[in-house]
Amino acid sequence: MRKITFSVATQEAMKEEMQRDKNVFLMGEDIARQGGIFGQFAGLADEFGKERVRDTPISETAIIGGGVGAALAGMRPVVDMHFADFIGVPMDEIFNQMAKARYMFGGQAKVPIVLRAPDGMTRGGAAQHSQCVEAWFMHIPGLKVVIPSNPADAKGLLKSAIRSDDPVIYFEHKKLFSMKGEVPEGELLVPIGKANVAKEGTDLTIVSYSFYMTNVLKAAAQLDKEGIHVECIDLRTISPLDMDTIYESLKKTKKLMIVHEAVKQGGVGAEVAARTAEEMIDYLDAPIVRLGAPFVPIPYTPPLERLVKIEPEDIIKAVKEMLGR
Amino acid sequence: MATEITMPQLGLTMTEGTVSSWLKQEGDPVKKGDEIVEIETDKISNVVEAHEDGVLLKIVAQEGDTLPVKGVLGYIGQPGESVGAPAAPAAAPAAEESPAVQAVPVVADTTPAVSTAIPVQNVSVNGWVLATPYARKLAREAGIDLALVSGTGPKGRVTGKDVEEYKEDTHVRISPTAAKVAADLGVDPSIITADGRIMKADVLKAAGVEPAPAAAVAAPAPAAPAKEEKPAPANGVKLKGMRKVIAQRLGDCWRNTPHVHHTVEVNMTEATELRKKFIAMDKKFSFTDLIIKAMAKVLEEYTNANDSLVDGYLIHNEEINMGVAVAIDSGLIVPVIRNANHLGLMDIHKKVGELAHAARDGKLSPDQLQGGTCTISNLGMYGCDHFTPIVNPPEATILGVCRTVEKTIVVDHQIVIAPMMNVVLGYDHRVIDGATAGLVTTRLREYLENPLLLL
Numbered sequence: 088m089r090k091i092t093f094s095v096a097t098q099e100a101m102k103e104e105m106q107r108d109k110n111v112f113l114m115g116e117d118i119a120r121q122g123g124i125f126g127q128f129a130g131l132a133d134e135f136g137k138e139r140v141r142d143t144p145i146s147e148t149a150i151i152g153g154g155v156g157a158a159l160a161g162m163r164p165v166v167d168m169h170f171a172d173f174i175g176v177p178m179d180e181i182f183n184q185m186a187k188a189r190y191m192f193g194g195q196a197k198v199p200i201v202l203r204a205p206d207g208m209t210r211g212g213a214a215q216h217s218q219c220v221e222a223w224f225m226h227i228p229g230l231k232v233v234i235p236s237n238p239a240d241a242k243g244l245l246k247s248a249i250r251s252d253d254p255v256i257y258f259e260h261k262k263l264f265s266m267k268g269e270v271p272e273g274e275l276l277v278p279i280g281k282a283n284v285a286k287e288g289t290d291l292t293i294v295s296y297s298f299y300m301t302n303v304l305k306a307a308a309q310l311d312k313e314g315i316h317v318e319c320i321d322l323r324t325i326s327p328l329d330m331d332t333i334y335e336s337l338k339k340t341k342k343l344m345i346v347h348e349a350v351k352q353g354g355v356g357a358e359v360a361a362r363t364a365e366e367m368i369d370y371l372d373a374p375i376v377r378l379g380a381p382f383v384p385i386p387y388t389p390p391l392e393r394l395v396k397i398e399p400e401d402i403i404k405a406v407k408e409m410l411g412r
Numbered sequence: 413m414a415t416e417i418t419m420p421q422l423g424l425t426m427t428e429g430t431v432s433s434w435l436k437q438e439g440d441p442v443k444k445g446d447e448i449v450e451i452e453t454d455k456i457s458n459v460v461e462a463h464e465d466g467v468l469l470k471i472v473a474q475e476g477d478t479l480p481v482k483g484v485l486g487y488i489g490q491p492g493e494s495v496g497a498p499a500a501p502a503a504a505p506a507a508e509e510s511p512a513v514q515a516v517p518v519v520a521d522t523t524p525a526v527s528t529a530i531p532v533q534n535v536s537v538n539g540w541v542l543a544t545p546y547a548r549k550l551a552r553e554a555g556i557d558l559a560l561v562s563g564t565g566p567k568g569r570v571t572g573k574d575v576e577e578y579k580e581d582t583h584v585r586i587s588p589t590a591a592k593v594a595a596d597l598g599v600d601p602s603i604i605t606a607d608g609r610i611m612k613a614d615v616l617k618a619a620g621v622e623p624a625p626a627a628a629v630a631a632p633a634p635a636a637p638a639k640e641e642k643p644a645p646a647n648g649v650k651l652k653g654m655r656k657v658i659a660q661r662l663g664d665c666w667r668n669t670p671h672v673h674h675t676v677e678v679n680m681t682e683a684t685e686l687r688k689k690f691i692a693m694d695k696k697f698s699f700t701d702l703i704i705k706a707m708a709k710v711l712e713e714y715t716n717a718n719d720s721l722v723d724g725y726l727i728h729n730e731e732i733n734m735g736v737a738v739a740i741d742s743g744l745i746v747p748v749i750r751n752a753n754h755l756g757l758m759d760i761h762k763k764v765g766e767l768a769h770a771a772r773d774g775k776l777s778p779d780q781l782q783g784g785t786c787t788i789s790n791l792g793m794y795g796c797d798h799f800t801p802i803v804n805p806p807e808a809t810i811l812g813v814c815r816t817v818e819k820t821i822v823v824d825h826q827i828v829i830a831p832m833m834n835v836v837l838g839y840d841h842r843v844i845d846g847a848t849a850g851l852v853t854t855r856l857r858e859y860l861e862n863p864l865l866l867l
Contacts, residue, residue, distance in 0.1 A: 372546035
């Protein structure tokens with residue numbers, strides 16, 4: 088199968104949906120002329136013109152507010168946050184308008200918008216350009232939150248998001264843009280709200296998503312060699328959460344670890360752990376373990392940045408501790 | 413090479429025994445099979461035989477000393493041989509209050525050749541054993557007490573694997589309540605015998621009526637200082653053996669159990685007729701057999717009269733096991749007919765005969781003396797018209813049976829003569845209320861007056 092980058096996979100998704108539906112259009116900073124900061128919009132302006140691929144002023148409020156208005160008026164905008172770290176600026180547009188409009192109008196209006204939000208640590212991005220804030224949005228009823236971990240899912244989830252009649256926040260890790268992976272030609276839809284068992288195993292279940300799935304799978308491959316077989320679940324969507332897939336896995340492994348780049352406190356792992364404790368307490372044969380960033384801003388300096396990252400060796404160590412090996 | 417004579421384990425639950433008397437003296441030659449020392453427990457007395465030829469080299473445990481199972485009683489060896497300091501008697505480990513790791517005492521297994529105790533290593537805080545929720549679920553489903561499972565998980569926690577391995581090792585199937593009772597009584601469920609799943613009654617049976625606390629077992633007998641003894645009163649014979657046990661237990665029971673007695677008069681006309689018909693068919697049963705059957709049926713209907721009160725727990729006995737008091741030369745013994753409610757009258761008759769015979773020959777096994785839930789004491793043959801029997805703990809009821817004698821009674825406004833018998837239900841009023849006892853005696857009379865209901 089052909090291999091393309093995550094970035095190109097998202098381009099393809101938008102291109103195919105724009106060809107399919109004339110109501111789909113794109114808005115963001117530097118997406119038309121520059122092709123997006125990570126090249127994820129490259130070439131689209133040439134094909135669809137600057138009406139449908141619109142560069143905007145540096146105003147997140149205007150970008151998101153305009154997108155919500157367009158969606159309410161019947162369009163299907165894909166808007167770009169540039170960096171997820173800037174998502175605080177249009178927060179009212181997101182949680183009071185985008186998430187609430189359909190409910191407030193008694194279902195007479197819908198907001199079919201996709202908000203693309205590149206997130207996560209690259210090297211030396213520092214505290215204001217490295218954050219993972221996905222957990223904020225799983226606390227808001229009215230939003231769907233997807234967070235792919237590889238090029239194929241990036242394409243399939245983005246296409247599903249564009250077709251969704253409800254607003255979708257689409258978090259994409261900056262380090263994933265250059266990641267190559269197998270993506271089938273043509274139509275590819277990944278359902279929103281369905282997790283993926285990325286690797287089967289018997290001894291322990293690791294739940295993760297986004298870029299850290301790479302680290303989890305690397306750790307799992309190494310552990311396989313040592314006779315420890317970890318099952319790896321890629322959430323793909325964090326709201327709604329597909330707990331059933333996790334529960335099924337736990338019936339087999341009886342042990343749960345959640346790994347994410349975001350701050351551990353109040354993170355997605357906290358929700359997964361809490362629901363598991365509520366529903367599956369009788370199946371747990373070890374305390375649930377969460378690996379996440381410590382409760383600190385992301386440091387700029389690389390040695391300190393390492394301390395808040397979770398690398399494959401950290402996961403291997405935690406798995407062994409959990410299994411008492 | 414001198415070999416030890418040790419305290420044998422007679423029955424599953426014996427933890428200690430007392431030396432009643434030495435039948436051989438130091439220096440006496442002994443042959444394999446010779447009776448050398450008499451021992452007694454709270455249930456039974458027995459003799460220990462020599463298992464090899466030689467001489468009784470040394471007596472370690474004096475008459476009256478109480479030793480744990482496998483404690484050294486003395487030594488047999490060749491003449492002239494000397495014996496070193498006696499080895500410390502094997503003692504069941506005492507429960508220790510340690511902040512972190514607790515060794516849980518486990519009562520000895522059935523084969524005397526094997527080590528008596530398996531220490532369990534797990535972490536328990538205020539009696540709460542650290543275990544994973546999954547381990548708890550498995551233990552709950554299998555009726556395993558977590559206190560008996562060693563924990564190998566991080567921080568000493570019991571994991572699912574530990575429970576599964578314990579299950580593998582023991583193959584014990586036990587009801588959760590039974591497991592709880594077993595844990596409270598310090599009985600290892602793996603040594604309890606039962607038909608199928610172990611129920612509460614099996615645990616009680618195995619534990620005996622007054623389970624000795626593990627701590628009491630641990631005291632090393634040989635090192636105990638000699639007790640100051642008062643001189644024996646004139647014509648006094650120191651209590652020992654069965655008489656001592658009877659004195660002890662009846663005293664305890666009378667002091668601790670509030671007794672109430674209900675007496676009912678039973679018209680035995682039908683029972684007498686039925687018995688005649690059986691005899692005509694060359695079959696036989698006694699009124700005792702009939703009363704056992706009737707009482708077992710009544711307990712099946714009024715199940716809480718079959719409960720036991722043990723150490724603050726009201727235990728619901730699943731089985732109905734009828735004890736039958738049998739007078740023997742040295743006192744009284746109560747063999748037990750298990751599941752009497754499921755036995756036919758002829759089966760009961762046969763069992764009573766066998767047990768009474770074994771009792772008089774002193775051949776009852778400890779297990780034939782355990783697990784009763786109600787006792788029948790028949791003094792009819794001694795011409796007794798009324799008496800107030802004392803219950804046999806932990807049983808809650810005892811039925812005293814008096815003689816059957818012809819009396820004039822009024823039936824349908826007519827004075828008639830009928831064989832009449834008094835039965836007296838003695839019961840533990842903590843367990844059974846007067847109304848329940850009234851129902852029990854009424855139903856019992858109905859059965860005995862209409863014995864065809866029992867066939």
